[in-house]
Amino acid sequence: MSIRVGIVGYGNLGRGVEMAIKQNPDMELTAVFSRRPVDQVASSQNIVHISEVEKYADLVDVMILCGGSATDLPEQGPMLAALFHTVDSFDTHAKIPEYFDQVDAAARKGGKVSVISTGWDPGLFSLNRLLAEAILPEGKEYTFWGKGVSQGHSDAIRRIDGVRSGVQYTIPVEAAVNKVRSGDNPELATREKHNRVCYLVAEPGADLARIEEEIKTMPNYFADYNTEVHFISEEEMSRDHSTMPHGGTVLRSGKTGTNSTQIIEFGLKLDSNPEFTASVLVAYARAVYKYSNEGHVGAKTVFDIPFGYLSPKSPEQLRQELL
Amino acid sequence: MSIRVGIVGYGNLGRGVEMAIKQNPDMELTAVFSRRPVDQVASSQNIVHISEVEKYADLVDVMILCGGSATDLPEQGPMLAALFHTVDSFDTHAKIPEYFDQVDAAARKGGKVSVISTGWDPGLFSLNRLLAEAILPEGKEYTFWGKGVSQGHSDAIRRIDGVRSGVQYTIPVEAAVNKVRSGDNPELATREKHNRVCYLVAEPGADLARIEEEIKTMPNYFADYNTEVHFISEEEMSRDHSTMPHGGTVLRSGKTGTNSTQIIEFGLKLDSNPEFTASVLVAYARAVYKYSNEGHVGAKTVFDIPFGYLSPKSPEQLRQELL
Numbered sequence: 001m002s003i004r005v006g007i008v009g010y011g012n013l014g015r016g017v018e019m020a021i022k023q024n025p026d027m028e029l030t031a032v033f034s035r036r037p038v039d040q041v042a043s044s045q046n047i048v049h050i051s052e053v054e055k056y057a058d059l060v061d062v063m064i065l066c067g068g069s070a071t072d073l074p075e076q077g078p079m080l081a082a083l084f085h086t087v088d089s090f091d092t093h094a095k096i097p098e099y100f101d102q103v104d105a106a107a108r109k110g111g112k113v114s115v116i117s118t119g120w121d122p123g124l125f126s127l128n129r130l131l132a133e134a135i136l137p138e139g140k141e142y143t144f145w146g147k148g149v150s151q152g153h154s155d156a157i158r159r160i161d162g163v164r165s166g167v168q169y170t171i172p173v174e175a176a177v178n179k180v181r182s183g184d185n186p187e188l189a190t191r192e193k194h195n196r197v198c199y200l201v202a203e204p205g206a207d208l209a210r211i212e213e214e215i216k217t218m219p220n221y222f223a224d225y226n227t228e229v230h231f232i233s234e235e236e237m238s239r240d241h242s243t244m245p246h247g248g249t250v251l252r253s254g255k256t257g258t259n260s261t262q263i264i265e266f267g268l269k270l271d272s273n274p275e276f277t278a279s280v281l282v283a284y285a286r287a288v289y290k291y292s293n294e295g296h297v298g299a300k301t302v303f304d305i306p307f308g309y310l311s312p313k314s315p316e317q318l319r320q321e322l323l
Numbered sequence: 324m325s326i327r328v329g330i331v332g333y334g335n336l337g338r339g340v341e342m343a344i345k346q347n348p349d350m351e352l353t354a355v356f357s358r359r360p361v362d363q364v365a366s367s368q369n370i371v372h373i374s375e376v377e378k379y380a381d382l383v384d385v386m387i388l389c390g391g392s393a394t395d396l397p398e399q400g401p402m403l404a405a406l407f408h409t410v411d412s413f414d415t416h417a418k419i420p421e422y423f424d425q426v427d428a429a430a431r432k433g434g435k436v437s438v439i440s441t442g443w444d445p446g447l448f449s450l451n452r453l454l455a456e457a458i459l460p461e462g463k464e465y466t467f468w469g470k471g472v473s474q475g476h477s478d479a480i481r482r483i484d485g486v487r488s489g490v491q492y493t494i495p496v497e498a499a500v501n502k503v504r505s506g507d508n509p510e511l512a513t514r515e516k517h518n519r520v521c522y523l524v525a526e527p528g529a530d531l532a533r534i535e536e537e538i539k540t541m542p543n544y545f546a547d548y549n550t551e552v553h554f555i556s557e558e559e560m561s562r563d564h565s566t567m568p569h570g571g572t573v574l575r576s577g578k579t580g581t582n583s584t585q586i587i588e589f590g591l592k593l594d595s596n597p598e599f600t601a602s603v604l605v606a607y608a609r610a611v612y613k614y615s616n617e618g619h620v621g622a623k624t625v626f627d628i629p630f631g632y633l634s635p636k637s638p639e640q641l642r643q644e645l646l
Contacts, residue, residue, distance in 0.1 A: 019580035023460050126646045134606040134633035137346050257342035260594035271583035283457040303641050308626035310457035318626050323449045
């Protein structure tokens, strides 16, 4: 029997989950739950208004929460964790402990399992930080992001007066990455690790020099980086900048025994950030299903779930084929 | 209280474990168990003859088995799994299912936990194969090994008549690695993935051409590869080829949703293969200790153990610092 999955939220991530479920024969999509009026959602799927979600308690095995971390998940996470096994990609780092506690209380009350904060960062990158630190306790860890579109930085440039549309790419400084790969354990300032490159469409008649200056001096977002600003046409924007690539690298360089340098590297190169995050969520939906069948309850993170649960294969098959 | 660790077998791996324990303040070495007469083992450690091992049942929390997979572990693994929680690096791939069953039966009889077949391959590479396959079910996986010393191939060239000493390096073909990284999903023949480079010291008067020919045509080991053979002096051998570097890369390139190419890569660059393997074993010794404290028993693999157990940090600390 297939694992019956529900999707809550139907933006880029929700649509990514819909596509990822089709790649996994042991899973099926029961319904997509949306806050918008059902007749306004364009989809061939079974679209259900979120107010009806409780009726699906026996029809959905795992609910994948695809809302944003700013306002959607803090509300939906605990509410749905009491009713369903859930998986989400909550990524407001500073609030993870608080969110974990709220989801944990709700999930325990409902006898459910919720995996919070999965995806690739937090998620796969977190797993690799833990692994590398546990194996190489005497060492130094580096995370580089990109080349990829940062939503937060793109939003920030779009809020500037005179900007019609904009995309910001985070680009790791190749020389810095190579220095770490060489085992040097360099001290790297913020500016030495990443560059920021912005492509903007300006409103007609806007003061381009003022826009560029506002971006380059924006605290937290750009002031500490080497930032490039390019003004382009509407056509170039939609032709060259409509996809959402991303990726990055977690590196740990450590020393063992006889002063040997040992380097562990985990990297992602993604054509589509939301589709990849969606694929991670779907694998963890399977894990939650298998894990909950063993009687576990409560909020969990990627640190708590054995990898074997992510796979549709049996333990015997995994040992034979993948070990 | 520290986790009390015992080491069985005192070759390169056992000495690596001894050094790795010193890097982990939550662990201490109780004793090294050896088959050799105790007075013949040069060490500042507490060396105990293996025949005395049963007396340590209450003095050792986790036993790390550092013997070889050919003859040591098939005998010692099941025997010690009945008496201690154990960790080993059993790597005879075809015999893993059989070995698992034997260790599992012994561990269950003794109420113990044994993690078998950890290290980096099998071990960390296996984990990454599973993870990448679960996330990107439509894709192709590639493993490249090296640059590094292969013990099996080095042993094979040393068995040839007229060879005094020899070291074989496995070297991944850079062009093939880059092709995979580009998302091409190439079909690669054995010869296209790795080259083999041998450094030999010949006996005086040996027929060098015959040795080179014997190596290059040796079935399984060299015949399917582009192989280089270099004859060097005894001095060069001990100066340039006495360390045991290794490493490699597990790559999976897959497609999601809108035909997006998504690439997951995990790589190791190791100055010392045995010291790194030892560091992995020590992290899993901690995991076995924490995991067994929750009432688990039986044989386990890296696929069964959540990453959180590898770390000395509490779940709260891990969520706060590493997620």
